Amino acid sequence: MVFNSLIFTVYLPLVFILYWGFFKKSLAWQNSLLLCASYVFYGWWDWRFLSLILFSTLLDYGIAIQLSKAKEFRNRKRYLILSLILNLSLLGFFKYYNFFVDNWIKAWGLLGVSMSHDTMSIILPVGISFYTFQTLSYTIDVYRNRVKASTNIIQFAAYVSFFPQLVAGPIERAKEFLPQFQVIRKFNAKFALSGVNLMVWGLFKKVVVADNCAFLVNSIFSHSENYNSMTLFLGAVLFSLQIYGDFSGYSDMAIGISRLFGFRLMTNFKFPYFSRNIAEFWRRWHISLSTWFRDYLYIPMGGSKGSFWKRIRNVFVVFLVSGFWHGANWTFLAWGGVHVLLFLPLFAVQKHKTNIETSRFSIMQVFNIVSTFCLVTLAWVFFRSDTIEKALEFMLDIFKFSGISLNYFISTPKLFLFSMIVVMSSAVLLLFEFFAVQNNQKELALSPIQVVFIGVLIVFMGVFKNPETFIYFQF
Incomplete structure (x- = not known):
């Protein structure tokens, strides 16, 4: 289902009327309705994809609870690594499997080795990059003690699958967004x-x-x-x-x-x-993704600290990963590479933060x-x-x-x-x-x-x- 479709013009008013007309006095019913409405919205493309978003939801819900219980640093780190591996593996399989197989075969072909070019027909689930990054940021922030683990599965599932921003963002942070599911909403006309x-x-x-x-x-x-x-x-x-x-x-x-x-x-x-300039462009374009990479990739790698060449490396990594996030094609890496080359002169003279x-x-x-x-x-x-x-x-x-x-x-x-x-x-x-x-x-x-x-x-x-x-x- 898409916002600019005829079916959505029926779907949205219906959910709106149910939400404010019948469920406005109950937080549990408000969240339950949003969860059901979101699953209908997402399943409209292909109901089989609902299993993936349900898996991600249950995975990070459970791991976050275990993180909140674990006292030893070693055990907490293990839970975080488990979340990262499972989430990124799922994303990598559906989004990049055919890309890596095709390029592996081409690489051997350059050496004169012929290999079968048959690959599985894998359909990319709509919005998987967006909701995967949203659940990952939640788990990381629980690990960092920046947010408390949710103990209400309906609230958390509604947060993960909230239909307006489910398939193309913005990629919300749990610290700002999850608390909105924990209080009853009241209608504000303005x-x-x-x-x-x-x-x-x-x-x-x-x-x-x-x-x-x-x-x-x-x-x-x-x-x-x-x-x-x-x-x-x-x-x-x-x-x-x-x-x-x-x-x-x-x-x-x-x-x-x-x-x-x-x-x-x-x-x-x-x-x-x-x-x-390019630096300002990236402060204004797809802000939820650029700040996600800043907080969960750039800063953990050292950010703007360390030697000049380490900082250059960090910038390169972020832009190239950001490019590759957009799709399984060398063109997206090239797009990221072009932007890093445009960004580096400003970074070198420390004008990339100028407001x-x-x-x-x-x-x-x-x-x-x-x-x-x-x-x-x-x-x-x-x-x-x-x-x-x-x-x-x-x-x-x-x-x-x-x-x-x-x-x-x-x-x-x-x-x-x-x-x-x-x-x-x-x-x-x-x-x-x-x-x-x-x-x-x-x-x-x-x-x-x-x-x-x-x-x-x-x-x-x-x-x-x-x-x-x-x-x-x-x-």
């Missing part, structure tokens, strides 16, 4: 309306911006050899807008839907395309924003391409400067229509976010008239096409 605001804006990003960009992006990347440099560069720009509208749109909807049920999720995007005032834009700041966006856009080429070879060919063709004609975008009435929709919707997106940055808003605040106007656009666009799945569901 809070709920702010959730509706975010839902509408997130749907606009997804349905109007991202899905229309996707039509042009798929055509350009599938037949890149047929287009001139300008068309290819604009194709990369369109993918930048597509993936931002797609992923941040999901996060906005997840946060908004959560507010309808009285929950507060962390902000996952802070207008990243208005960043002045830049965002409410005023000087000429130099505008230049930095545009140049950062261009660098991020070129890096996205690796993320979007099927192979590194295709990504490099795409990049080389951009820099051949083979022409500035925009004939592709006006070659047929259909392409011209999509191009106009993308231009206008992207202009609305960037304009709204520009004023939000100018006013130092943490999230976009729409007026009632704007909500109605954008809602009409969403309905109008949704009538003419089937709902597109979200890009990050594959991760």
Whole structure:
């Protein structure tokens, strides 16, 4: 089930009415309803995947309780290692098994050894990377004595499977999120309306911006050899807008839907395309994942302590692992590698932590924003391409400067229509976010008239096409 589907427009109001109409006075019933609703939501794709999320839930619930009982450091460490091994093995098997087998066979093939290329057909469960990282952070924090182990299996299971953020985040921390399942929620109209605001804006990003960009992006990347440099560069720009509208749109909807049920999720995007450098971009993009790697990988490896080369190593590891987290393909490692190369100069001169005032834009700041966006856009080429070879060919063709004609975008009435929709919707997106940055808003605040106007656009666009799945569901 996806947020932009017809079935969800029936599912959400039904759960909302049951939650506030019949179960508002009982914490146990509120959590039980959310747990059932979340399992229905997740099982809508494939009910067999429910066994995996149930296994992860029971595993970390039990290990956390044992951690809270264990007194000796050695025993506590064993329980933590057990959680890490089992969770990461499960994730690794479903997400990376075929990747490693295929590359193992190719490596032997280079040495002249022929091996069978038959591999098991393994389907990647939706959202497994997200809920695995969420349960892992819980176990680690219990081990570090930062949170207490939950003794209520319904509360913990609802925390793990909470349907708004289950399949694509934000990746919540137990310290901030689990306590919200331990107190009865009371309806707050103002809070709920702010959730509706975010839902509408997130749907606009997804349905109007991202899905229309996707039509042009798929055509350009599938037949890149047929287009001139300008068309290819604009194709990369369109993918930048597509993936931002797609992923941040999901996060906005997840946060908004959560507010309808009285929950507060962390902000996952802070207008990243208005960043002045790569370091700032990563403080604004997919914040729940970047801070997860900071707290559970970068800092445990030593972080910014130690010798210069150890700190460089730590940065390399985090970016490469972050890239590989996104998918079982060398292109994602390359994408992470490009970003680490862009990040290291700032790290070397200790400017990667500089907080830049965002409410005023000087000429130099505008230049930095545009140049950062261009660098991020070129890096996205690796993320979007099927192979590194295709990504490099795409990049080389951009820099051949083979022409500035925009004939592709006006070659047929259909392409011209999509191009106009993308231009206008992207202009609305960037304009709204520009004023939000100018006013130092943490999230976009729409007026009632704007909500109605954008809602009409969403309905109008949704009538003419089937709902597109979200890009990050594959991760």
